[in-house]
Amino acid sequence: MFYKLITSMTRAQKGHVLMALDLFWLIAAFALAQIVLTNGGVSISELWSSMWYLLFFVPLAATVIHMFGLHRIKLNAYGMDDIASTITMAGMFGLVGLFMTLVSGPKSSVDAPTLVVFCLLFSVMSVYGRILLRKVVLRIYSSEKKRKRVLIYGAGQTGQQLAAALQTDDEFEAACFVDDNPALQKLSVAGMRVHPPESIPMLVKRVGIERIILAMPSVEQSVRIHLAKRLSTLNCEVLALPSFADMVLRGEEAPRIAPVELSSLLGRDALESDLPAASSAYQNRRILVTGGGGSIGSELCRQIIGCNPSELVVMDHSEFALYKVVKELEGISAGIKVVPVLGSVTQPELVRDTLITHQIDVVFHAAAYKHVNLVETNCFEGFRNNVLGTRVVAEEAIRAGASRFILVSTDKAVRPTSMMGSTKRMAELVVQDLATRSQTTKLSMVRFGNVLGSSGSVIPLFEEQIRNSGPVTVTDPEVTRYFMTRSEAVRLVLLAGSFSRGGDVFVLDMGKPVSILSVARQMIQASGFSVRDETNPNGDIPILFTGLQPGEKMHEELLIGSDMLTTPHPKILRAQEKYWSELEIANALQDLRKSIDSRDSELLRATVLRWVESADSESEILTVVGES
Numbered sequence: 001m002f003y004k005l006i007t008s009m010t011r012a013q014k015g016h017v018l019m020a021l022d023l024f025w026l027i028a029a030f031a032l033a034q035i036v037l038t039n040g041g042v043s044i045s046e047l048w049s050s051m052w053y054l055l056f057f058v059p060l061a062a063t064v065i066h067m068f069g070l071h072r073i074k075l076n077a078y079g080m081d082d083i084a085s086t087i088t089m090a091g092m093f094g095l096v097g098l099f100m101t102l103v104s105g106p107k108s109s110v111d112a113p114t115l116v117v118f119c120l121l122f123s124v125m126s127v128y129g130r131i132l133l134r135k136v137v138l139r140i141y142s143s144e145k146k147r148k149r150v151l152i153y154g155a156g157q158t159g160q161q162l163a164a165a166l167q168t169d170d171e172f173e174a175a176c177f178v179d180d181n182p183a184l185q186k187l188s189v190a191g192m193r194v195h196p197p198e199s200i201p202m203l204v205k206r207v208g209i210e211r212i213i214l215a216m217p218s219v220e221q222s223v224r225i226h227l228a229k230r231l232s233t234l235n236c237e238v239l240a241l242p243s244f245a246d247m248v249l250r251g252e253e254a255p256r257i258a259p260v261e262l263s264s265l266l267g268r269d270a271l272e273s274d275l276p277a278a279s280s281a282y283q284n285r286r287i288l289v290t291g292g293g294g295s296i297g298s299e300l301c302r303q304i305i306g307c308n309p310s311e312l313v314v315m316d317h318s319e320f321a322l323y324k325v326v327k328e329l330e331g332i333s334a335g336i337k338v339v340p341v342l343g344s345v346t347q348p349e350l351v352r353d354t355l356i357t358h359q360i361d362v363v364f365h366a367a368a369y370k371h372v373n374l375v376e377t378n379c380f381e382g383f384r385n386n387v388l389g390t391r392v393v394a395e396e397a398i399r400a401g402a403s404r405f406i407l408v409s410t411d412k413a414v415r416p417t418s419m420m421g422s423t424k425r426m427a428e429l430v431v432q433d434l435a436t437r438s439q440t441t442k443l444s445m446v447r448f449g450n451v452l453g454s455s456g457s458v459i460p461l462f463e464e465q466i467r468n469s470g471p472v473t474v475t476d477p478e479v480t481r482y483f484m485t486r487s488e489a490v491r492l493v494l495l496a497g498s499f500s501r502g503g504d505v506f507v508l509d510m511g512k513p514v515s516i517l518s519v520a521r522q523m524i525q526a527s528g529f530s531v532r533d534e535t536n537p538n539g540d541i542p543i544l545f546t547g548l549q550p551g552e553k554m555h556e557e558l559l560i561g562s563d564m565l566t567t568p569h570p571k572i573l574r575a576q577e578k579y580w581s582e583l584e585i586a587n588a589l590q591d592l593r594k595s596i597d598s599r600d601s602e603l604l605r606a607t608v609l610r611w612v613e614s615a616d617s618e619s620e621i622l623t624v625v626g627e628s
Contacts (some may be wrong), residue, residue, distance in 0.1 A: 009375060019065055019135070026093065027054060029121035033114050036121075049602040057093075058088050062094050065284045084132075087123050094119040115507035122555050148210045149175040151236075154228070155189045158241060159215035163190045168375075175207050180193065204234050211443060212318055214240040226540075282307040287361045288402075289314055290393060291367030293321025296451060298489045301325060301365055305333055306493070313358050314345050315351075315367070346390035348396065354401035364493065365390060366408040369425070375420035376550055380596050386423035387592060391430050398434065398441045406497040407445040409505075411482055411556045415613050418552065422612045426588070428505065429611070432579035435503035444500035446493045447507050447575075449482025449556060458516060464524045470532075470541035472520045480513035480540050480555050490574065499567050504568070505575040513555060517543070580611070 004411045009017075094115045115479045148171060152159045155177040163174040177194040179185065184194045195203060205210055212231055214224055228238045289305055291297040292314035298321075301314055311327070316322040319342060326340040339358065343350040345367045354360070368386045371373050375382035390407060409428055412421035428445050435443040452459055484492075488508065496506035524541050526533050532539030548554065565574040580588065588611045595603035 018130075019062065021129060022059055022065055023154060024061060025122055025125040025129055026058065029118050029125055030054060030057070033066060033118040033122055036117055037114055038359070053095060061093055062091060086126050090123040090126070091121045093122060101116060147171060147173040149173060149208050150199065151176055151207075151209045151212045152215050153178045153197075153212060153231075154215035155179040155181075155184050155194045156215065158217055160190050160243060161211075162213060162215055163192065170619050172211065174253045175209060175627060176203060176505060178203070185595050192212050196246075200231070201234060204236055206408060210237055211237045211239065216236065217241065282309050282494070284310045284362040284364060286311045286359055286365070287313065287362045288354065288358070289364045289366060291365070291408075292316050293318050293325050294366060295486065296493075297364075297366040298325045298328075298444050299486045300408075300493060301329055302332070303487075303490050303494060304364075305329060305336060309336060311337045311339065311358060313339045313341055313354060313360065315345070316341065317342070317344045319366075325453060344385070345385060345393050348392050351393055352400070353395045355396050355402065360397070361403050361563075362497065363393060363405045363456070364408065364497070365405065367392050367393075368408070368427075368459065369412065370420060372412070372418045372552060373549055375423065376418060379419040380599055382419055382423050382543075383426070383592060383604070384596050386420075387426045387430065388589070390427040391434075391589065394431055394434050394443060404497055404500060405431070405441055405443045406500070407443070408493060409445045409447045413450045413551075414556070418550075419608075422608050424590070425612050430585060430589070432503050432505075432577075433582060433585040436579070437582065438502065441501045442500045442545045444496060444502070444504040444506065446496045448484055448489050448492060449513075450484070451486050452483055458519065458521075462520055466524060466527050466529065466541060469523075469542040472524060472541060473544050473546050474520050475546055476551060476554060477517050477545060478554060479516050479548070479552075481516060482513050482556055483530050495569060495572060496567075499569075499572070499574075503579070505577055507573050507575055509571045584611075595606055 036418070127541075147169070149451045150172050152162055152174055156179075159177060159179075163177075166172050174190075174192060176192050177184075177189055178197055179194050180197060180202055183198075185196045187194050200212075212234075213418045214227060216224060224240050227276055228240065255610070278612045282304060289301050289304065289312070292301050297314075300310060304312055304315045312333075314322065314329070316325075321343055322340050326338055329338045341350070341354050345351060345365070355363075367389060368383050375386075394405055394407075407427060410421070410424050412418060413424035413428055414421075416422045416425055416504070416608035426449075431443050431445055450457055459579060462472055499506065520543055521531055524543075529540035530536060532542040565576060567574055576618055589609060591603060591607040591610075594600070595607060
């Protein structure tokens with residue numbers, strides 16, 4: 001009954017109750033002050049004769065209460081500042097009473113000592129009355145609805161703020177504190193006892209704890225993960241809480257593991273400072289980026305905005321990815337027109353209409369299915385999107401009179417052992433063929449290695465595995481990859497586009513390939529953990545070797561041949577590679593379309609075996625074609 005009454009009351013009604021309670025304490029304190037000063041010798045008639053004083057005093061007091069807003073203070077947030085406001089308000093009552101006494105003259109029955117005692121009594125009654133009322137209300141809340149009990153690990157500021165927030169929560173209630181500091185143990189904080197960590201199993205069983213919150217945002221992440229792992233054996237959900245300042249200032253949860261400096265994983269010096277901007281080549285141009293919602297495409301859009309184009313058209317088949325990147329670009333575009341186009345690059349009419357309507361000058365083709373394992377088992381759609389889609393965009397760019405077309409490719413296109421690599425190599429050959437026949441559009445390709453931090457790369461995977469206390473999975477102890485940062489990759493694309501003479505394959509001098517095993521070790525150690533292996537059996541996180549997946553290489557390559565030409569930049573090289581004739585391209589694409597339309601895996605296998613450089617042996621990748 002009381003629970004329904006409290007929850008049905010409006011805030012204004014609750015304020016009226018508190019106002020009435022304060023006025024009741026005012027009358028009681030006024031009468032009690034006179035009794036105290038006369039040692040109980042005041043008669044009822046004498047008390048009644050001074051009641052006229054209250055006819056004026058109560059309305060004035062109500063005005064003061066309203067002015068201070070004391071009736072609007074939430075009970076569950078009643079703290080030291082509110083107590084100070086109550087005492088200040090009592091002092092104001094004393095001043096009002098003193099003014100009334102002076103106005104009444106010597107005939108007044110209320111003197112200064114009575115007012116002083118009245119102020120003291122009212123302060124005590126009002127403060128303790130609210131504290132008592134708060135306890136009653138909280139008891140009503142807790143008795144009406146069974147809430148999950150929470151143990152707060154950390155009795156500092158963050159823990160106390162959490163306990164205060166949970167007091168009137170409908171789902172959870174704080175049951176007790178645990179803290180490593182011996183000075184706090186056995187003390188009472190926020191009305192709850194602080195226990196030592198050794199008592200946690202007992203508390204979970206005896207108190208019925210269902211959730212443990214680690215309220216220690218200043219403690220190192222590795223310590224919190226160790227603690228959470230140890231507590232996970234108690235059959236309780238364990239969560240870590242960032243500081244309230246972090247949540248307000250960052251607008252999101254604080255980082256879960258120590259961030260790794262990506263440049264430290266390259267195995268060489270970062271090249272951002274060595275790769276100059278290419279802003280003059282794209283200034284005041286109309287630019288189309290396909291696959292603009294992806295990790296490379298979105299970074300490409302950001303850097304193109306810095307080149308000050310006249311218009312940037314972003315195409316992607318993912319509605320959410322397109323919405324997200326365009327919203328971001330509009331915030332940094334500084335008046336540059338940003339146009340979203342939703343659709344697939346395999347739709348010729350859409351691509352044609354986009355190029356002609358917006359009079360596109362430069363096309364960056366970054367749209368592709370790039371996840372090796374997914375394309376391996378969905379090879380028909382991989383070839384449709386990556387090869388036929390590239391053909392559509394390149395041909396329409398030539399027809400629309402675009403000045404440049406740049407294909408974003410990958411090192412997996414070099415002697416590929418995967419279906420994804422084969423799709424990208426065929427896309428390169430398609431672009432090279434068109435480049436030999438284009439009179440107005442300069443077509444080129446940019447080939448680079450794994451981009452650190454992009455979707456599907458090992459970095460996010462390793463971060464998640466480390467966050468979950470491992471194991472960190474590596475395919476083989478000997479596997480290596482070329483790495484570059486996202487900024488390096490995009491600068492390479494922009495620069496190469498400005499160097500293009502037609503049919504070029506540009507690569508970045510990325511030094512030596514990096515061991516994936518060493519990357520895993522670096523990330524584990526950078527997160528404050530040690531690697532558990534034969535030499536360190538008591539380490540924190542093990543590394544598990546899973547074996548190469550179908551289509552994966554032990555070592556990637558950047559070049560098919562050995563011939564290299566220089567460019568205006570010493571770190572960017574131009575590869576000299578053979579390409580197909582127009583007739584060969586036509587035959588290959590005819591077979592490819594036929595196999596895709598009929599979903600003929602044998603024909604697709606034969607096409608790849610015939611035209612892609614690695615297809616001279618029955619490799620694992622081609623075996624998978626028959627299973628797709």
